[in-house]
Amino acid sequence: MSTALNTWLARHAQTLMGSLGRIVQHPVATAMTMAVIALALALPLFFNVLLENTRAATADWNQAFELSVYLTKKAGTERAEALAKQLRARPDIARVRVVSAEQALVEFRASSGFGKALDLLDTNPLPNALVVTPALAASTAQGTQALKIHIASLADVDTVELDTEWVQRLNALLDVVRRVIWLTGALLALSVVLVVGNTIRLDILNRRAEIEVMKLVGATDSFARRPFLYSGVWYGLGGGVGAVLVVAVASALLAKPIQRLIGLYGSQFQLKGLRFGTAALILGLSMGLGWVGSWIAATRHIRAVEP
Numbered sequence: 218m219s220t221a222l223n224t225w226l227a228r229h230a231q232t233l234m235g236s237l238g239r240i241v242q243h244p245v246a247t248a249m250t251m252a253v254i255a256l257a258l259a260l261p262l263f264f265n266v267l268l269e270n271t272r273a274a275t276a277d278w279n280q281a282f283e284l285s286v287y288l289t290k291k292a293g294t295e296r297a298e299a300l301a302k303q304l305r306a307r308p309d310i311a312r313v314r315v316v317s318a319e320q321a322l323v324e325f326r327a328s329s330g331f332g333k334a335l336d337l338l339d340t341n342p343l344p345n346a347l348v349v350t351p352a353l354a355a356s357t358a359q360g361t362q363a364l365k366i367h368i369a370s371l372a373d374v375d376t377v378e379l380d381t382e383w384v385q386r387l388n389a390l391l392d393v394v395r396r397v398i399w400l401t402g403a404l405l406a407l408s409v410v411l412v413v414g415n416t417i418r419l420d421i422l423n424r425r426a427e428i429e430v431m432k433l434v435g436a437t438d439s440f441a442r443r444p445f446l447y448s449g450v451w452y453g454l455g456g457g458v459g460a461v462l463v464v465a466v467a468s469a470l471l472a473k474p475i476q477r478l479i480g481l482y483g484s485q486f487q488l489k490g491l492r493f494g495t496a497a498l499i500l501g502l503s504m505g506l507g508w509v510g511s512w513i514a515a516t517r518h519i520r521a522v523e524p
């Protein structure tokens with residue numbers, strides 16, 4: 218049993234290395250095929266790396282919910298302080314900050330650039346407001362929504378806005394982008410299968426006489442197909458390695474500019490490149506796509522070759 222297994226492994230190893238030797242004999246055509254595969258795989262892979270980094274950079278934002286509570290114009294500073302004291306007593310609220318109408322006007326004047334226009338107003342148009350930060354246990358979409366509904370029902374409360382609703386919209390947008398990347402990746406994976414299949418088809422046509430001789434001496438279709446299957450695997454492996462290198466280089470080139478941009482917003486986030494597990498998965502996927510493309514082409518065209 219061990220002798221038969223060793224013989225089987227030796228034949229496959231010989232065929233594997235022989236197929237590598239054949240494609241190496243045509244370096245230009247082989248390099249072009251692998252380059253096409255590399256670019257097809259690198260595009261969705263690179264965008265997936267950017268998407269994962271975006272998700273990692275915004276992960277903490279989901280825990281930074283704050284509610285802006287705007288009071289009615291008739292609610293004075295004393296009423297704002299009373300509401301703040303009432304809300305601080307709740308266990309699902311971490312802190313409450315009172316922003317008086319005068320303080321809000323000063324901040325708006327400094328940040329908006331409409332100082333001269335504001336001087337023309339007879340009264341302060343801004344109301345008193347509260348900035349409510351939920352406790353950690355309540356810092357979820359459901360918890361903050363329930364808190365928002367409760368605060369909005371209180372007397373003298375005009376409007377309650379959830380300052381990080383845009384984060385939820387961002388996460389929804391990222392989910393859409395993720396699906397687009399997966400769809401694009403699937404289409405490009407299909408293109409890899411077609412590229413490998415066409416390359417193997419041309420290889421079979423060039424070696425048609427050799428295949429006819431093999432069949433004359435009793436070779437089966439599976440035996441004649443085996444070298445082409447391994448050729449497809451080599452094409453896939455070369456394309457996968459190229460894709461990983463392209464993404465690694467692109468990530469390294471963008472790391473410093475992105476770091477400077479993020480630093481302007483006071484963030485310490487570090488751009489993460491391609492992980493080892495993801496790289497290994499891409500190599501396995503590319504080899505599998507190469508095998509599928511070569512199997513489809515070799516099965517169809519070798520069966521049609523008759524001595």
